[in-house]
Amino acid sequence: MAPASAxxxxxxxxxEAAAGRLxxxxxxxxxxxxxxxxxxxxxxxxxxxxFSSFKPVxxxxxxxxxxxxxxxxxxxxxPITSEIREITWTAFTDEDRIQxxxxxSFPIAGELSAPAGRALPFxxxxxxxxxxxxxxxxxxxxxxxxxxxxVSEGPGDADGSDGASEGLAIAALAVGALGLLVGAVALARxxxxx
Numbered sequence: 001m002a003p004a005s006a007x008x009x010x011x012x013x014x015x016e017a018a019a020g021r022l023x024x025x026x027x028x029x030x031x032x033x034x035x036x037x038x039x040x041x042x043x044x045x046x047x048x049x050x051f052s053s054f055k056p057v058x059x060x061x062x063x064x065x066x067x068x069x070x071x072x073x074x075x076x077x078x079p080i081t082s083e084i085r086e087i088t089w090t091a092f093t094d095e096d097r098i099q100x101x102x103x104x105s106f107p108i109a110g111e112l113s114a115p116a117g118r119a120l121p122f123x124x125x126x127x128x129x130x131x132x133x134x135x136x137x138x139x140x141x142x143x144x145x146x147x148x149x150x151v152s153e154g155p156g157d158a159d160g161s162d163g164a165s166e167g168l169a170i171a172a173l174a175v176g177a178l179g180l181l182v183g184a185v186a187l188a189r190x191x192x193x194x
Contacts, residue, residue, distance in 0.1 A: 010124045010136040012147040019112045019154030022052060027147075029126060030103035036128040037097035040090040041106060044123040048114030048151070051084035055107035059096030060089045097129060116153045121146040 009032040017023040031038050045051055054062060065086035072079040089106055091097040098104045114120055123137040123146050138144045 009134075010126065010147055012122050012149055015148070016150040016152050017112055018152050019114065019116055021154055022109060022111050024107065024109045025149070027106040027108065027122070027124070028103055029098060029106065029124070031098045031100050032134075033128060034100045036130055036132065037094070037099050038091075038104075038126055039097045039129045040088060040127040042125040042127070043087045043089075043106075043108075045085055045087070045110070046114075046120040046122060048112060048118065048120050049122075049149075050111045050113050051087075052109040052111060054087065054109070057089060057104070057106055059092055060104075060106075061092060063088045063090075094129070112149070112151045112154075114151045116151050118151045119148040120151065121148050 009030040011028045013026045013028060014023070017025075027041070027043055029038060029041055051064075056062070064084050065088070066082040067085040068082045069080065072081045074080070087106075087108065112120065121137070123135070125133050125135050125137075127133045134144060136144050137146045139146075140148070
């Protein structure tokens with residue numbers, strides 16, 4: 001990765017995902033300093049991102065901070081009264097920290113619930129072993145921009161391409177059914193002639 005002045009040292013991949021679909025993301029953090037190691041990462045999830053799960057990262061412990069919902073939501077197993085809003089990863093030992101010229105991936109899964117076309121900012125605080133912290137929460141083009149994920153059309157959104165695909169599927173089923181009917185008629189004629 002390039003120096004901070006040229007490119008961000010924190011990214012979220014993929015940078016675009018469909019609304020309403022479970023997506024696996026990687027929070028990528030590079031160490032931009034040559035005199036210190038990164039010892040913790042604090043990720044604030046944006047409104048419009050519904051956290052699902054995380055993949056453990058060897059050498060890093062994780063803590064999840066919940067926030068009460070203003071209005072409970074009915075889930076499959078009953079009412080949901082809170083949601084995960086912040087995730088913190090902390091290195092267990094000095095050796096586990098992100099060393100100079102290295103980067104680390106922190107995988108999470110979630111669903112985007114924001115409208116298509118919106119870019120959701122993931123604010124990240126990167127803390128180095130002396131205790132210095134960098135807040136990646138700026139606007140695009142700033143020295144310390146927050147990584148963003150663009151919300152694209154989801155599976156339930158009506159657009160031309162989805163409508164065309166649905167039409168093709170129906171046409172294919174109709175042709176298949178017609179083929180079965182023709183085959184059945186031909187089989188009946190063969191049996192009658194035998």
